[in-house]
Amino acid sequence: MSEPSDIDNDDEEFAENTLIQAIENQIESDNPPAAKATFNKLTLVGYEREEILNLMAHVLAVEIDAILEEDRAFDTQWYEAALRALPELPPEKQ
16 A cells, blocks of 8 residues: 555646646647747747746646635736746745
């Protein structure tokens, strides 16, 4: 039987992969437009693809956490502004 830490690591890896897939879908579909614009901007200033996806996934995770905690709809305006501010990460919402 797996140790609890193995399960936690599997869950974290699944969540991270799911967030990155969501970001890749946003970039590919150009929806929201800030996703592709942010990816292009960070690429131009020298960030690697994996690092860009991780930064963008972090922003998405912060917004998802806020949605769950505050029981509200997705805040597209905040999300796009936070993407455009990268590589500066948004503060954790409390």
